[in-house]
Amino acid sequence: MDPQNSTEAKQLLNHAKTLRLHTGNLVNRSRLKKKCPGSTSEELRDCIQATLSDWFSTNKVSSKELPETLDCFLSEATDAITPEEREEVKVSVKLFLCESGQSSIRDAVEMACQTLAVSQLDSVIIAPPGPLEGDCQSLAHLQPAWEQLEALVRSQKIAAIGTSDLDKDLLEQLYNWAQVKPSSNQVNLASCCVMPPDLTAFAKEFDIQLLTHNDAKELMSAATFQEAVQEGAQDLSIADWRLEWVLRYSIIVKSRGIIKSKGYLVSARKMQVFRDLKPGR
Secondary structure, eight states, X not given: OOHHHHHHHHHHHHXXXXXXXXXXXXXXXXXXXXXXXXXXXXXXXXXXXXXXXHHHHHSOOOSSSOXXXXXXXXXXXXXXOOTTTGGGEEXXXXXXXXXXXXXXXXXXXXXXXXXXXXXXXXXXXXXXXXXXXXXXOOHHHHHHHHHHHHHHHHTTSEEEEEEESOOHHHHHHHHHHOSSOOSEEEEETTTOSSOXXXXXXXXXXXXXXXXXXXXXXXXXXXXXXXXXXXXXXXTOOOOOEEEEEEEEEEEEETTTTEEEEEEEEEEEEEHHHHHHHSTTO
C-alpha cells in the first residue's frame, strides 16, 4: 500500500462506525486455497486479513467521502447465484452472534441474500453468544434469537432453522416452546465423541437432523479480530473494533453433493458505537 493510500485507508477506518466484509468464494480464491488452516478460527482470521489487504490494494480509496459503513468486498471474488441455477443448489448458513442484538440476525440474513443474489436461504443454524460467566445456557437465553429466526421464516427469508450445541433437555424445551420447530441441531464432536443416546432418541422421534461441527466455542476473540484488521490494513494504528456477527455460507450442488462456493460475511462495529448502544445511554 503506497503512503497516500495508507493515509486515506486509516482515515476511512477511523471515520467508519460499521465495517462489513465479504471474503468472496474461498473455493476460487487462490491466495487462500494454498493455506490449510488448522481450525475455523484460523481460517476466519486469514480471510479477514487477506480480504482487507486485497481490498485496500485494489481499490482507490478516497478520503473525500467518508462513509459511516465501510463495505469491503472484492466483486471479482463473489459468486452470485443466477436464477437459472437457484433450484439446483442449496444455500446453507451458520450464523455466529458475537454480541446480543435484536437486529443482528435480520441484518446478517439480508446481507447474505443480497450478496448471493437469492430471495431465501435454505437453512440457517444459529450459534448465539455464550451466557455470562457463571450462568448456564437456558431457554430464556435462546428465545430472543429464535423469535427473530421465526419472523424470518414467516417472511420467507429462511426455509429451515436449526440450533447448535444443545443437549437433549434444552433442545426439548426449545422444541416445545417454539412456533417454528428446529429442523437440526449441531453437536461439537470435540466435546462429545459419540452422540448422547437420549439426544439421538429425541431427535429421531421429532425428525430433527443431528449434525456435527468442529467450531470453537469462541469463534474469534476480540484481540485476534483486532490483530487481523490491523494486519489487513498494513499495520495501521486504528481504533478498536468489535465483532458483531460472522456468517459462514456454503452453496452446495444438490445433485452432486459438492460445495460450489463458500465464504464468510463479517460485521463489526467500533467500540464507541457499542457503548452508545447500551441501554440508558
